[in-house]
Amino acid sequence: MRILxxxxDGIHAPGLAVLERIAHALSSDVWVVAPEVERSGASRALTLTEPVRVRTVGERRFACSGTPTDCVLLGIDELVKGGRPDLVLSGVNRGQNLAEDTSVSGTVAAAVQGMQMGIPSIALSQAVNFRVGHPIPWHTAEAHGAEVLRKLLAKPWPDGVVMNVNFPDCEPEDVMGLEATFQGFRDECIHQIDRRSDLRGNDYYWIGYRGKLSKPPLGSDLLAIYENRISVSPLHIDMTEHSALLALREGLEA
Structure with a gap:
């Protein structure tokens, strides 16, 4: 199996090294194409107004000046030699990609690009509490990652679907199982804007997230992570709300 x-989070991210080790547990034919610098929150951005540059950083390893979507596109069509990949893996992201986060996630977007090009694709993220000094339990993703991937690959899933895997913020032995979940939605916006001033008196802003928990329903990705279960959500690129479409048709046609 050829894996891209x-x-x-970038070519030097610790989560990428974790995913490389997970991938090598499944295959010796592993290729890496990752952003030169962190591109978190890039979603499905594609670089169209400037050139995308690629730097070779090792055998079958490339750093790309563009977005996660650029990386997968170039990897499949240009950089992986000897045949197209059989599987695209994205991550392991520093931080959870749950609920509405999935629509802005560059990690998920890289998997979506692989799916769009006809290759089974999986996004992987390690949940973390972003308190200062709180360690990221990368060893949890690494301990369970290969087993989760083997289970997912054992049974094909429909075209147009990407798998979104999130590992809980706990020790590997404290993981309470593996759950198929639906994409949740937080009951409160958790964005946080921090306004500061530079030495010339001009305002600038940091955009981030508050760590407030929601009250998610049973079966959601949020609740699974809150309760220390590995969440696996099948995501679809079709964002149409079909029940609303039916009502819209009825109204417009009337």
Whole structure:
């Protein structure tokens, strides 16, 4: 099996090294094309107004000046030699990609690009509490990652679907199982804007997230992570709300 790996945290991210080790547990034919610098929150951005540059950083390893989507596109069509990949893996992301986060996630977007090009694709993220000094339990993703991938690959899933895997913020032995989940939605916006001033008195802003928990329903990706279960959500690029479409048709046609 030929595996292409990407991420949105950059070529030097610790989560990428974790995913490389997970991938090598499944195959010796592993290729890496990742952003030169962190591109978190890039979603499905594609670089169209400037050239995309690629730097070779090792055998079958490339750093790309573009977005996660650029990386997968170039990897499949240009950089992976000897045949197209059989699998695209993205991650392991620093931080959870759950609920509405999935629509802005560069990690998920890289997997979506692989799916769009006809290759089974999986996004992987390690949940973390972003308190200062709180360690990221990369060893949890690494301990369970290969087993989760083997289970997913054992049974094909429909075209147009990407698998979104999130590992809980706990020790490997404290993981309470593996759950198929639906994409949740937080009951409160958790964006945070921090306004500061530079030495010339001009305002600038940091955009981030508050760590407030929601009250998610049973079966959601959020609840699974809150309760220390590995969440696996099948995501579809079709964002149409079909029940609303039916009502819209009825109204417009009337």
């Amino acid at each position: 790996i990407s991420n949105d």
